[in-house]
Amino acid sequence: MKIAMWSGPRNLSTAMMYAFGNRADTRVVDEPFYGAYLHHSNADHPMRAEIMASMACDPVQVSAELSGPVPGGAAIWYQKHMTHHMLDHFPMDLLAQLRNVFLIRDPARVIASYARKRADVTLYDLGFVQQKKIFDHCVALGQVPVVIDSDDILADPKSALMELCLRLEIAFDPAMLHWPAGPRAQDGIWAAHWYDAVHRSTGFGPAPGPAPRVDADYDALWHQAQAIYEQLQAAK
Template structure:
């Protein structure tokens, strides 16, 4: 195989859940000559042959049942790749593969899905990061799982290990951010904050694109509604089928979007479920350190 890293511009966006990463990825899908790869490590982590399982979780059985429901809906005609292929070694090779006719490969994924095994990081990529205020991220994340599992009594700490990593996603993201600097993978990683992106996309988006070598046009500030764009993504079929489920709300807003909406205010403490407060408290230090190093609106 040729050294594709020398012939193709490759960019990785590492993030946490509910951070506007899908709408950001949808936006970049309209760049000419780009290949989007969506959450391949997350697929391996949650759904693939080497997926993490937590038999002690009250919700684990519901998670497995939901997973099986989606898998049963996947057919030979389904779009996307087979989740059974998704070992970590397969994902790394897929990320490093050649993509004829593509000038840019852009992948977004969750740092916690690496399980702190940095040997799985693919070669040839620029590493960038997207963060979001934990006061916004955790309530949004919990709301989605409460709806999916149809369990209003669900506490965040009851989520299976696949969905609630030991350092609650922000710790894993910050440690990866430090790793890529300490080991020379990225000297000054680009960080964008979701609120900044929503508030001033006309400043943040061109700065990001320029920094990582993605062609920018003001046309990227407005795009088509709907999920048709993901037909061109490299994405697991289980995610494609899961998005069609009526109870799913994780991607609906992103796929129906046509532009970045202004950010809302974070909820006050008395509006936050008590089970989320310790997670927010543990995550704020990681978030604040990365926020201080973010690119700012000009």
């Protein structure tokens, strides 16, 4: 089985990759379209040159690799995808071959977390528009995508992951709840900039408290993202 987890940044996505990566039957890949996204856009991301040099930058090639055999002959291939990496002209036929899951998060939490890492935040950076587009494409294919909220995972990791595994028709593995601290061999080269918190973790964090107040400068951005978030949340 090939599981594609589609999320925006700052959305528990790396912790989820570590959870699945801790299963004995699973191989993981970290943001395989990142290099292609940087190569085909003007995005000025930290470590831009290093990222592009570290991975394939042709989206057609990346799609072909993700459609191929599961590495090591594992039963499950967990693919961590950032929705904003899928530019409009990238092929989307890959989606028909994947079990697509959408990891969503309260936009106020996403904006607050992202703004701590980058000074300028746009709706496109947060991936909400692209997430809804990919979701709608999956529905048009006749799929019933799984939607899971990061707040629900943090509130009760075991119950949330058991439910996710049930919907994916795979066995729940308790090893998903805890992992060793530190980096992973599967981490993208960008981990040095983005993964400091998850590298200190050994499991999912505490249950979320109240959502932070959004700075007035981001109010319009929040309203746009919130509308999409609510549409996806209704599909849980």
